Amino acid sequence: MKYPFQEIETKWQKRWEEEGINKANLSEAEKKLYALVMFIYPSAAKMHIGHWFNYGPTDTWARLKKLQGNNVFEPIGYDAFGLPAENYAIKTGIHPHDSTLQNVNDIRDQLKTLGAMYDFDYEVNTSLPEYYKWTQWLFLLLYKNKLAYRQNAPVNWCSKDATVLANEQVVDGKCERCGTEVIRKNLTQWFFKITNYAEELLQHLDKIDWPEKTKTMQRNWIGKSVGIEIEFAVASDSQSDKSKSDFESDSTFRVFTTRPDTLFGVTYVVLAPEHSLLKQLTTSSQKNLVENYLEEVKKETEIERQSTTKEKTGVFTGSYAINPINNEKIPIWIADYVLATYGTGAVMGVPGHDERDFILAKKFSLPIKKVILEEGKLANEELQSAFCEVGTLVNSGKFDGFNSEIAKEKISDELEKIGKGKRKINFRLRDWLVSRQRYWGAPIPIVYCESCGEVPIPENQLPVLLPYNVDFRLGGESPLARSEEFVNTTCPNCGKKAKRDVDTMDTFVDSSWYFLRYPSSKNSEVAFEKNVTNQWLPVDKYVGGAEHAVMHLLYARFITKVLRDTGYINFDEPFLSLVHQGTITNKGAKMSKSRGNVVNPGTFTEQYGGDVFRLYLMFMRPYDESGDWNDEGIQGTWRFVNRIYQLLLDNKEMLRATSFKAKYEIQSLQSLDKILYRKTNQTLKKVEENIHDFHFNTAISSLMELLNELTNSPAAAGKRTNEITTWCIHKLIIMLAPLAPHFAEELNEMCGGKESLFKGNKWIRYDETAIAEDEVTIAIQINGKLRDTMQFPIDSHDEIIKQAVLQNDVVKKYVDGKAIAKVVVVKNKLISIVVK
């Protein structure tokens, strides 16, 4: 009889619900364990295979922990604001509120078929006022603490869709949706001051258990550079130009460098085209050239400008600067590769020791000066390319002869002493732009009053409701601007007429704190209760896609630190331990609707059931590895489940009738009992360790081995006692419970079990004394090659093994007549004989 999964899975889902098996007990924080998956983004589509691959295995991990007696909290929710729902609305006319609610209901039903331990009483939905009220509260908290500010800034703009795009919606410089090239546009926007936390965000990476590559990505993203800002004076004769009489040589600008040791090698300086001093520095003879260049730069897209493959361009301003270390007069250039937004917007050109500068100098025939000497090279040898490694200083006055690392400090000291420099640390990290000119998000809780100016909405007036009746089709401005009803309001301060901010928040703001909301999701008084939050957080295990490495995961860390500093929580990091599942591709590409290569999990759950499908996803390959989808192997897990089911059907009476002890003394067991008892204990150990480490594939293969031992052993029938067989099958069922929960519950009931396996801590700790083998196979190597194997009692003495092996016929063949040069014995493993 085939395993009737349909009947069994609905039966147990119903029973779990009735008996409240998945209910979390948050009032009791002892042995608490918060297991979390990245919540679902329901705006676009229903659950796909990737969600199953994220949620199923994570639930297996959480269930193991529950079986082991932990108080497990495993919530789920919906990241329900965002572009896809809005785009869908624009296309179909169905309001995003309606489509999202419908989708959430459908997804909740799908999630139930997964059989995870979700407590749906605690679910969150970021698009509901009871949630986004607190997202707005969070915004105001940052605002009050001067961590939210408004500034005019360039943003990604898609002219066809008439909207800003989030960075992640810009793919290869083009709009993800319509393929239009994205341009930069200046708009007044809200920012969160994440840069205040740059240093701490970097430092604390060392104390969290995250994949190393994710931490590296964050480190690179934060991009700390230690260097110095150096002041250059503008040469007085630069302004030979009579029209600039009010401008004399007291004008200065600064450059940022991490290589002060190369300061003597500066042969020019370069400013960003946006540099504030540019107008003053441009001489009349260069004016046309500079203006033409600025025009060209303006025409470039951000992508073209940032392209490393593009040929370097730039023009001379006509002015000169004075190098503070040696008073050399050097030309001031502008070039588009210098970023106005980083450092001081000006850099010193050291063509001898910087690749970019080398290329520019070659192109415009600027001098190249060698100031760092490569070991083993001559000082007068011409540089063929920039030398960027550590070396010895030359042509650097009193610093000649110093190692460049030491010279960095010496020259920095000197500059600080003469007041021409100040050590500085720069970060690549920029403040987080949170405004979106979109409808489907949390409104920014700020009004603009004619007399009071920018006014935050008082907390007791939250939420600022997102109006339903809005023309959300794209138009050149935020859809909310078209809602008179929304825009026009009164100032909470003075009561006069005021206008609301018409932008909504980036959905990453919603997801930057949702893990705090779960334990308090029913509380309408606060965003999260202080006590329960400090007891249940941080999250113990967080599982989700690696694509969030520098967005969501960085924002959530930032918000956590802000809430700590404002006294709301008492921990530094939101996610102590992080795991990324691999990406399942199909026909070599990421699954997506537009490619038409999405694999629907329903195809498999309908044919094989949820347990078999989730088992297969876990068995398929290591959890953190990506790879192409292939359903051929699912037969194997289907057979595995059915073989177990058949085994239980065949032995139902025996299993119910046989009683057994919790534990046996292994040496008292007879041969086949002993082998099975040992194998079962070995499997218990392996399954426990492998699931803990997210190595589900090997956990399942060891269970398959155990089943083979149980059913395939040639002499098994009749030579094994019912007692040990029954004992083993009970353990097998418990080991299956985290992996295939419905199935295991059913098997347990077939054996006479009355209570759910997930009540109480039913996991069995393996018997340490029953793991070790009595006999071991010793490999025999001669001159490094395997020649034979022999059986020995475990822990046999080296000398005994040596004597026995030398009597072995195969060994004799190789050894006789030759001298034994060396014998290496590795305990319980092998013996290696070297002959000459």
Place this chain on the structure above:
RNA sequence: GCCGGGGUGGCGGAACUGGUAGACGCGAUGGACUUAAAAUCCAUUAGAACGUAAAGCGCUCUGUGUCGGUUCGAUUCCGAUCCCCGGCACCA
């Protein structure tokens, strides 16, 4: 270009801390059951040469991207090199 991760049978993948490479599963081949097919069960399955009349068995060699090194012994450590995947992309 830079930073990560990875190359193991026909396929997905195992292999503790340098110690018998290929666990487990898929697929394939042969067989049993069946009127037949599916399902199920059993056996074989890295490649090559050789011995025996043959099945079987025995035996030897090669083999973890490629080349080299360390070692009694290397998928594992070291150096070089090629390829694939992911991330960043002039941050001075």
